[in-house]
Amino acid sequence: xxxxxxxxxxxxxxxxxxxxxxxxxxxxxxxxxxxxxxxxxxxxxxxxxxxxxxxxxxxxxxxxxxxxxxxxxxxxxxxxxxxxxxxxxxxxxxxxxxxxxxxxxxxxxxxxxxxxxxxxxxxxxxxxxxxxxxxxxxxxxxxxxxxxxxxxxxxxxxxxxxxxxxxxxxxxxxxxxxxxxxxxxxxxxxxxxxxxxxxxxxxxxxxxxxxxxxxxxxxxxxxxxxxxxxxxxxxxxxxxxxxxxxxxxxxxxxxxxxxxxxxxxxxxxxxxxxxxxxxxxxxxxxxxxxxxxxxxxxxxxxxx
Amino acid sequence: xxxxxxxxxxxxxxxxxxxxxxxxxxxxxxxxxxxxxxxxxxxxxxxxxxxxxxxxxxxxxxxxxxxxxxxxxxxxxxxxxxxxxxxxxxxxxxxxxxxxxxxxxxxxxxxxxxxxxxxxxxxxxxxx
Numbered sequence: 322x323x324x325x326x327x328x329x330x331x332x333x334x335x336x337x338x339x340x341x342x343x344x345x346x347x348x349x350x351x352x353x354x355x356x357x358x359x360x361x362x363x364x365x366x367x368x369x370x371x372x373x374x375x376x377x378x379x380x381x382x383x384x385x386x387x388x389x390x391x392x393x394x395x396x397x398x399x400x401x402x403x404x405x406x407x408x409x410x411x412x413x414x415x416x417x418x419x420x421x422x423x424x425x426x427x428x429x430x431x432x433x434x435x436x437x438x439x440x441x442x443x444x445x446x447x448x449x450x451x452x453x454x455x456x457x458x459x460x461x462x463x464x465x466x467x468x469x470x471x472x473x474x475x476x477x478x479x480x481x482x483x484x485x486x487x488x489x490x491x492x493x494x495x496x497x498x499x500x501x502x503x504x505x506x507x508x509x510x511x512x513x514x515x516x517x518x519x520x521x522x523x524x525x526x527x528x529x530x531x532x533x534x535x536x537x538x539x540x541x542x543x544x545x546x547x548x549x550x551x552x553x554x555x556x557x558x559x560x561x562x563x564x565x566x567x568x569x570x571x572x573x574x575x576x577x578x579x580x581x582x583x584x585x586x587x588x589x590x591x592x593x594x595x596x597x598x599x600x601x602x603x604x605x606x607x608x609x610x611x612x613x614x615x616x617x618x619x620x621x622x623x624x625x
Numbered sequence: 626x627x628x629x630x631x632x633x634x635x636x637x638x639x640x641x642x643x644x645x646x647x648x649x650x651x652x653x654x655x656x657x658x659x660x661x662x663x664x665x666x667x668x669x670x671x672x673x674x675x676x677x678x679x680x681x682x683x684x685x686x687x688x689x690x691x692x693x694x695x696x697x698x699x700x701x702x703x704x705x706x707x708x709x710x711x712x713x714x715x716x717x718x719x720x721x722x723x724x725x726x727x728x729x730x731x732x733x734x735x736x737x738x739x740x741x742x743x744x745x746x747x748x749x750x751x752x753x
Contacts, residue, residue, distance in 0.1 A: 446689075446691060447684070
């Protein structure tokens with residue numbers, strides 16, 4: 322009766338056929354740095370591939386726990402990797418549809434009694450078949466405010482995470498130290514999360530590469546002086562408050578583009594070719610107030 | 626008597642897996658799903674009670690099955706149906722509707738006659 326059941330499994334073939342290789346290569350290509358994260362994702366992919374193989378041979382039939390926790394500073398790529406993870410899980414057949422629903426506390430918790438349960442249920446229904454990404458998960462639990470309805474959302478989430486493991490994967494994200502405190506006060510969450518992945522801050526060289534990559538995508542080029550200015554900028558910006566890694570770089574580049582546009586407009590030097598419109602000069606970056614000590618420097622300095 | 630309203634009503638009761646498959650078909654077509662229940666299956670009773678709001682933005686049938694399970698828990702002896710609503714312009718109407726739950730004892734639909742203007746007959750249904 323069961324002669325058609327396979328007796329051996331070719332992992333390499335499975336790897337090629339399932340499309341996992343494309344996702345991992347895309348991850349390697351598009352995300353700069355994040356070496357420990359990529360390593361962990363490759364390991365998880367191998368685990369899931371072997372699980373799938375064992376299932377096809379009839380060795381195991383329980384869905385592995387896939388819920389994860391991403392910890393790290395802002396701008397380190399947590400949401401982007403969660404999206405890639407959703408694609409990966411979909412290719413391996415662990416989630417049915419592979420879409421990502423990204424929420425924060427406000428999407429789950431209500432403002433009055435009876436508001437939270439339907440709100441959370443609606444979000445969960447939308448996320449079924451895919452991945453639910455909860456950013457800043459520790460805000461769900463506010464122990465100091467007794468009229469806070471976060472606890473209700475937590476209980477609904479815990480129940481769904483346990484009973485609907487075939488239907489939904491939950492990824493929590495946030496700062497490392499606050500997530501630790503959150504897990505301490507909610508041991509139910511910690512026991513349901515199988516994979517903890519930490520996202521380290523980018524190194525200066527990695528941020529430089531990210532900046533170049535962003536500019537490439539928008540067809541901008543930096544002069545040699547601009548490249549040096551960018552290196553100095555990154556080193557200085559890191560020491561200033563509210564540093565958000567890749568996001569800070571993106572904002573800085575937007576401001577550089579603004580200054581470039583203004584320079585071209587005010588100079589009024591006749592017709593411009595594509596190269597002139599795409600070049601960012603050193604002055605466009607050096608004009609940043611980061612070089613004058615940031616926001617604080619400006620306030621205490623001599624600017625009006 | 627077995628009420629035959631909506632799609633698949635001449636078939637035996639759909640299993641949960643079969644209902645899931647039908648809901649997936651509707652979602653693939655981009656239709657919104659609504660769950661309705663009623664204790665009165667008279668053919669002229671078009672507007673049944675809504676269970677929750679119609680669900681747009683769903684990607685998977687599991688969300689609908691959860692609502693259906695809740696509705697069955699609350700109204701186990703009612704007729705429950707699933708409506709699929711097509712929102713494309715110039716359609717904007719329910720495009721598929723099938724019964725997914727029936728009471729244990731279904732009533733009977735009887736034909737009743739009324740004589741008017743001498744011997745003219747007006748026909749209607751009664752449910753009981």
